[in-house]
Amino acid sequence: MQNSNGINWKKYFFSFVITAVIFFTAILISNYFSQKKTEDIRNIQDKIAIDILSSETQFALLEESSCNDVGAGTLSTELSELENKLTYTENQRGFDDPEVQILKKYYFLLEIKDYLLMNKISEKCKKTPLSVVYFYSNDKRCTECEKEGFVLTRLRELYPELRVYSFDYDADLSAVKTFIRINNIEDRLPAIIIKSKTYYGFRDIEDLEKAVPELTKLKIATSTPLN
Amino acid sequence: MPDISNLITYFFLFLSLNFEIFILITYFENREKIEKEEKWAMIKPKNYPSVTIIIPCWNEETTVSQTVHSLLNLDYPQNKLKIMIVDDGSKDKTWFVIQKFKNHPQVELHKKENGGKYTALNYGLSKLTSDLVGCLDADSYVHKDALRQIVTYFQDKEIMAVAPSIKLWQPKTFLQLLQKVEYGFGVFTRKMYHYMQAIYITPGPFSIFRREVFQNLGPYRHAHNTEDIEIALRMQKNGYKIAHAHKAIVYTVPPKTVPKLLRQRVRWSYGFIKNATDYRDMIFRKKYGNVGMIILPMACLSLLSVLFVSISFIVNFLYNIFVWLVKVGTVGLNFNLSFNFDWFYLNTELLVLIGIIVTLGSTIMILMSKKMSEGKLDIGMDLVYYLGLYMFIAPIWMGRAVFNAIFSVKTPWR
Numbered sequence: 001m002q003n004s005n006g007i008n009w010k011k012y013f014f015s016f017v018i019t020a021v022i023f024f025t026a027i028l029i030s031n032y033f034s035q036k037k038t039e040d041i042r043n044i045q046d047k048i049a050i051d052i053l054s055s056e057t058q059f060a061l062l063e064e065s066s067c068n069d070v071g072a073g074t075l076s077t078e079l080s081e082l083e084n085k086l087t088y089t090e091n092q093r094g095f096d097d098p099e100v101q102i103l104k105k106y107y108f109l110l111e112i113k114d115y116l117l118m119n120k121i122s123e124k125c126k127k128t129p130l131s132v133v134y135f136y137s138n139d140k141r142c143t144e145c146e147k148e149g150f151v152l153t154r155l156r157e158l159y160p161e162l163r164v165y166s167f168d169y170d171a172d173l174s175a176v177k178t179f180i181r182i183n184n185i186e187d188r189l190p191a192i193i194i195k196s197k198t199y200y201g202f203r204d205i206e207d208l209e210k211a212v213p214e215l216t217k218l219k220i221a222t223s224t225p226l227n
Numbered sequence: 228m229p230d231i232s233n234l235i236t237y238f239f240l241f242l243s244l245n246f247e248i249f250i251l252i253t254y255f256e257n258r259e260k261i262e263k264e265e266k267w268a269m270i271k272p273k274n275y276p277s278v279t280i281i282i283p284c285w286n287e288e289t290t291v292s293q294t295v296h297s298l299l300n301l302d303y304p305q306n307k308l309k310i311m312i313v314d315d316g317s318k319d320k321t322w323f324v325i326q327k328f329k330n331h332p333q334v335e336l337h338k339k340e341n342g343g344k345y346t347a348l349n350y351g352l353s354k355l356t357s358d359l360v361g362c363l364d365a366d367s368y369v370h371k372d373a374l375r376q377i378v379t380y381f382q383d384k385e386i387m388a389v390a391p392s393i394k395l396w397q398p399k400t401f402l403q404l405l406q407k408v409e410y411g412f413g414v415f416t417r418k419m420y421h422y423m424q425a426i427y428i429t430p431g432p433f434s435i436f437r438r439e440v441f442q443n444l445g446p447y448r449h450a451h452n453t454e455d456i457e458i459a460l461r462m463q464k465n466g467y468k469i470a471h472a473h474k475a476i477v478y479t480v481p482p483k484t485v486p487k488l489l490r491q492r493v494r495w496s497y498g499f500i501k502n503a504t505d506y507r508d509m510i511f512r513k514k515y516g517n518v519g520m521i522i523l524p525m526a527c528l529s530l531l532s533v534l535f536v537s538i539s540f541i542v543n544f545l546y547n548i549f550v551w552l553v554k555v556g557t558v559g560l561n562f563n564l565s566f567n568f569d570w571f572y573l574n575t576e577l578l579v580l581i582g583i584i585v586t587l588g589s590t591i592m593i594l595m596s597k598k599m600s601e602g603k604l605d606i607g608m609d610l611v612y613y614l615g616l617y618m619f620i621a622p623i624w625m626g627r628a629v630f631n632a633i634f635s636v637k638t639p640w641r
Contacts, residue, residue, distance in 0.1 A: 006424035006516045011252055019245040026580040033575035040571055085571055092576060146550075147557045154558040205558065 037089060038099060044082045045106050051078070052113045059120060079114060080156055082107060083166065095138050105173045111165045112175055118163060130214055131163040133193040135185055137170055144202040148190040151205055158205075159215050233578060236539060239532035240581045246525050247588035253419045254595060261418065261473075261599075268376045268474055276378060277357035278435065279309045283347030287365035288320045290480070295328055297368035302375050310334045311351045316341030344431075345447040345454045352441050361435035367479040368396060369433055376475040377435050387467040388436045388459075389475075390417060390429050392600060396478040401612060402488060403481045405620075408593060408613035414473055415596030421471035425517035427526070429459040429469060433477040440467060450505075453498025460506045463518045473599060489624050496530065496628030503527055504632075530625055537622040590614065 086107055090100050115131065122129040134152055136145040152164050167176055169189055185191050188200040194211045209215050280298055284291050291312070298310050310333055314322045328334040339350050348362055359381065363369065373391055380389045392414040398407045420426045429436070434455065441447075444465060450457030462469060482488040503510075503523060510527070512519040593613070598604045 007513065007520060011249065011256075012521070015245055015249040015252055018248050019241060022244060022248075022584060023241060023581065026584065027577055030575055030577040030580055033573075037571055037575075088572060092574070147553060150554045150557045154561065157561075 034093075037085075038103070041082065041085055041089065041103055044078050044085065045103070045110060048078050048082060048110050048114070052110065052117060055117055056113075059117065079111065079163070080160075082110075083164075101172075104168065105171065108167055108171055108173055108176050111167065112179055114163070115165050128195065128214060129163075130159075130161055130212065131165065131194075132208065132212075133183075134164060134166040135169045135180070135189060135191040136166060137189050138168065139170065142169075142189040145190050148192075148202055151203065151208065155205060155208055155215075162212070162215065232539060236536060236578060237581070239528070239536055240578075240585055242525065242528055243532060244581070244585050244588060246521070246529075247585065247592060249521065250416065250419050250592065251588070253422055254415075257419075257422045260422070265474055268379050268472065270379070271375065272379055272382065275304050275307045276359050276381060277307045277309070278303070278359045278361065278374060278378070279311055279351070279355055279357040280433075281348055281351035281360065281362045282310065282312045282365055283315055283344050283351070283362065284312060284317060284321050284325070284365045285315045285341065285344070285347075286317045286319045286321060288317070288324045291321060291325060291365040292327070294363060294365050294368060295325070295334065298363065299331070299333065300371050301369060301373065302371045303378075305333055308333055308374070309357060311354065312336050313347040313351050314338040315344070315347040343449065343452075345449055348454070349446040352446055355438060355441075358438060359435050360438055360441070361433055362431060363477070364432050364479070367393075367432035367477055370476040370478070373433060373472075373475040373477060374435070377433075377472045380470045380472050381435075381437070383468075383470075385468045386470045387440050387462060388429050388434060388469045390426055390434045390469060390471045391432070391475040391477045392417070392471070392473050393430055393432060393477050393479055394600065395481045398481060398609075400483065402483070402485065404607075404609040405612045405616060406481045406488070408597075408609045409617070411596045411600040412593055413596075414600040415592060417471045418473045418599065420517075420522060421469075421473075423517040423522070424468060425463070425522040426469040426471060427459050427463060427518055427522055428456050429462075430477075431455045432479055433475075451498045451501040452494055453502060456498055456502045457505070460502055460509070460518075463515060464506060464509055485620075489627070492621075492624035493627045493631065496625050497631050499526065500530070500628060500632040530629065533618070534622050534625050534629065537618045538626075540618060541622070586614070 086100075086103060089103070090097075093100050095101075095104075115133065118131060119129055121127075132152065132155070134148065136142060136149065138145075149166075152166070156162055156164050167179065169180065169185070169187065169191075171177075183193060183198065185193075185198060186200070190200075190202060192199045192203060192208075194208070197211075199207075199211070203211075282291065282294060282298075287294075295310060295312065298308075301308065310328075312325050312328070312334065314325065314337065316339065322338055325336055329336055335354075337350060337354075339347065351362075352360065359378070369391075377389045377391060380386050393410055394414075395403060395407050395410055398404050417426060417428075431454075436458075440458075440462060444458075444461055444467075447454045448457055459469060482491050503526065506523075509515045509519045510523050590610075593610060594604055594606075597610075
């Protein structure tokens, strides 16, 4: 197979086949992990959905009961983990990825349900809901959204009790559109709702701490020894 | 759906991996031959052909003496070795310094008007009487066995030129250690090209030619200041065989500063691009063997791929630093010391997996080249510097060379 010019066509063929096999294997491995990650996200979503459904049912059953029976512990604790994983997946695959879009829509629905449930519980227990509703956009018109995202992530690290609900303002989901309409959110992003008041433009950690003074108490409570 | 930039990266990665596999197959095919060759090259030849070594000098007052002494110390019969020093119109004391050799029976001194390295070499060729001829730059030194080892290869009548292995002279600094790996890598790849009959550079320092090469193909050409690439391509085009004596060692002094290194590399890359353009009719032509079918096309593509992949990587890297700075500027510097491993955050993208495989292939080749050039398999700081920093530095000279080639900007020798 080797001619006088030193060309060994067999070697050309084998090196091509080996390269193709390696590439194909890498594609399979990458797809396998991608599917596993999507499954992981779906599992978390299903768990949250069950948590919410369970809380709603519990709430309905105990509507006439005291606040002690439906404490804040009934809310799902996995929302922030889900958001972190979704954000990571979105960065990896791009926010245009159809699978990411579907996962995000489901996530927004879960957020709205969790938000409504939390408000109901707060109303029953006559407590101020510790929540921030955040509207962002992935397109270039929102130049401060990335910074606001850093602020809210940090805030959630500082105050794990704070529930942050983030929504893509441009999400093609009727529930999100209705949510935007009933809260009269204008297209001036980033927009944040705290205690029914809407703030437009970038807000740093101090601004948000001022808007939710309860957070400062939480800080003191966690840093003061129990005895 | 991967974007266009990713598709181009996949294309380059596929070709790089294909080439690595091609070279590795060549290595495993010829592993035993290499060992046999090493033993065979140690046997002293029965007949020593006459050899002339031309030393072209231009302002080499500090290094030329050591170069001549290293040639005089060669383990080679004195009556068969002539050293021809050609002062190419030096403006320093080179001519004065070399006068100490004027009465040496093996040394000839010549002086001519400055015209560039290739003119000094051609001046020497015009006075040639020996069977073999080579050149040694005045900043390079030879190991005493180098010529004897090279001459052994000329026992094969078809071999018309033999290239040595080039190593760095006492690399110490970070920049020199970085180049050490590169030169070692060059030893390995050139040996593989030897088995593929596809050597396309006969390095300036101590490549030895049969006299007939220049008699039949003509003298050296200006060749964009890289006459060592041009003569090798001219030989390949005319079906002349070039061998590589991997145990014949020549030492060269590496550039000590980044600007000097960049200038040298821009000249090499520019010279390659221009010579490859001049010999473009060889590309993808079966009659020119592996040089035409894989080595030249891959050498051209590797320039583009290193440029593209490195620039993409650097842009990405800088973007991430920018995002991190924005984050620090927004929420301050926060160290989260708690570490919870979650496999979810392992990057398993195709690009990353293929990148890891290609890097692994390169690392295997570098380790093999270290074994071949240094006789041992070690992972030192030189390897770390090379793998970590080469992709940041190489695009500078490659980019500059491509720019110079496109816009016809002359690339000086020094």
